[in-house]
Amino acid sequence: MGKYLGRLRHIRQLMHELSVCMALLEQVQKIARQHKATGVERIELKIGPLSGVEAPLLEHAYPLAAAGTMAEDAQLVIESMSIKVRCTQCGAESDVLPNRLICSACGDFRTRVISGDEMLLSRVVLATAKECE
């Protein structure tokens, strides 16, 4: 039973990653169309530890989501992002760990996450018919 639930959880997570991939591909294809590209060579992503997106699962889901699109053969490069918080008490910004969102300047826990909870498309390398731009 536990094994079954574990697998179910995995499938759920994979479906989440699939929908993340679909949204990503929509964005990438829009960029490719704007630049009249013939294909997509490389997609560079930054994933925050608090985004809820798991890089290995995203890599797993990508070929499924990209099949038949112009980004089918694109190389997916995933970089992990650091978590930054801003202290609501002293205003300092600090890099923190996911389980320790406290201000490194004054030690207060009343902080707001300013990065690390999102997924960013940092670069798209397009294939174009002509060599020069």
Ligand SMILES: [Zn+2]
């Ligand atoms: Zn502080």
